[in-house]
Amino acid sequence: MDVVSPELNSLLPDEIMDTEDIEDVPHSQPGTTAVHSEPTLATSTTTTKTTDSVTGTSIILNKVASQASEAAKSAGNPPQVIKQDGQKLLVTAIGKSGQPIVLQLPHTGSKPGISQTAGDTKSQAPQFKVVTIGGRSDLKPVVGNQVTTLQTQQLKTVQIAKKTPASSAAPIKFIITKTVNSKGISAQTSMPPVITGRVLTQSSPVMPPRTITLSEPHNTNLQSIPGKKIAISPLKTPSKVTVVSVASPTSGASQKSVALPVNVALGQQILTVQQSTSVSPVKVATSQSTTQNIKPVAVGGVGGSQFKTIIPLATQPNVQQIQVPGSRFHYVRLVTATTASSTGQPSGPSTSSIQTAKPMVVSTAAVRMSVPVVPAQTMKQVAPKPLTSGPQVVTTTQTQQRLIMPATPLPQIQPNFTNLPPGTVLTPAPGGGNVGYAVVPAQYVTQVSELSLSAETTSRPRKPCNCTKSQCLKLYCDCFANGEFCNNCNCNNCFNNLEHETERLKAIKTCLDRNPEAFKPKIGKGKEGESDRRHSKGCNCKRSGCLKNYCECYEAKIMCSSICKCIGCKNFEESPERKTLMHLADAAEVRVQQQTAAKTKLSSQISDLLMRTTPVISSGSGRLPYTFVTKEVLEATCECLLEQAKKAEQTHQPQVEAERMILEEFGHCLMRIISSAGKAKSDCASINC
């Protein structure tokens, strides 16, 4: 288990962050299986590394976690003493005020369907990998710098690979996110914590630690997430998994573990992270429960139900990328850093105003389904904002906002999380604490991050829709079909926005009822061995020959496949029509490029010539060069160009060549004009000056 606090991350020498160095960490302290948030650690300003000789994993305690633990202790809760018992936990400071979050690997010893090697169940096998933690600013012991202003931060992901010593187990990779303050301020007030872990346990000073478990479905293939790897991705790389948790191979998991089912919700089916309230504060439950589509009512229970959306961030939001086991879909968990209430109090045990005992989705639909708006520049600049009961948006001081919705149709999604529409919020189960889960494709975070990294880079262009009758709530609407809100569209009576979130949710559900794959990409990879993309359903063209954009295959620049039901298809590899079209398209493209190049060159030449004549202007000894372009000169030039055009036409030159000839002639004309002007000025100078 590795825990590195944001500030420590920033202070950590590169050697620590380096993979090789981590691998070389000596395996001292045999038998160390737990991380204790001891008071000494809480005040420590140095990184404490504990190495598990058995698992070979190093532990880095961070101050934040320790402090959080201490805070919890002071609040009456026992410190986060985490016993290993085959599982390793991570105490972090993610989440609310004073709520260290414990990340725990799920107990997989008895879990079926988990792709693990037999060796995973052995005690030697590394069992836990945790990544980073973001702590609250007010929790942080600022080291040497009390600056608490929100700063634009950059996530720096450091990957630490750890190999298990001569074990059958796969090498462990630790990815530690490192917060980099772009403004050079050492004290970080917040950081977008990148959390990994199938099991998220959080504790609160006022509430018993709770375990939030995101468990992979039984039938989930975890091969993509080897139990001993944490796949991390820099935010710049959408294709990579941002943060992934690890499976706990330990068979000897705590007997006190409690299964925590994860329920997926869509629309009215709320993905609920259910927590067990009966678990003792320090007993972290693991879960391999089956994800189910359960209506919130069914799982809401009574008392302590806290369906919440994290979107209304009371304070500095933390963005956590979550890799849902078995899903290729990247999710982001936005976590409020504090337990701020609606009164705007920065911290405290008070519950949020949006908390409700009613597990009704509709009542909070406006904020539950989507993460509608995100600061265009960066999530890290999100300003603290009191919770409101209205549409919950993350607002910033920036006026520009960006929708957080799937930019592209959802990729193939594994069971349980299949059909999760973009922006779905994973809400904690009743009593599950004050955080919610905004399920957002990581690519959005990537976008946001990239925006933050590149400042005001251009946003991703998207064609505005022109819907008039569908209210943009049907798949006719590209925005809706792509899971995006309409933005700068030309649509009429649009309901694809925050103001009509309820209707929108309903429409999403309707679409999914009709077609569970409605929001999945149509263009996917073909069968095994088929490297080319292909339309998932195939087109059904009849008159376009599949050579117009009416055809979805052609539009996607892919060939029609055997699953297409098109008539008179000409969109296949050997199609002469298609080849002709391609050639024409290529020629057109070349032509455009040539024209652009010619214009650029001509412009450059003109500018250059004008610059050369500047001294004449400054000297005041002659006329400005362009004054030589008289009407007569213009006419003569045009005649020359026309003549050139006629010449090209008579010789049946292709258009490209004709244009070239004309432009060339134009250049010659300009040269002659300038030359004549210079000559005239010289003559004038010799006569009058």
Place this chain on the structure above:
DNA sequence: GAGTTTGAAACT
């Protein structure tokens, strides 16, 4: 820019 064509989505 208006009108037409087209095929996916929606509906029956």
Place this chain on the structure above:
DNA sequence: CAGTTTCAAACTC
């Protein structure tokens, strides 16, 4: 599942 209608984008003039 098939036929029909609706719809918005693509296309043409």
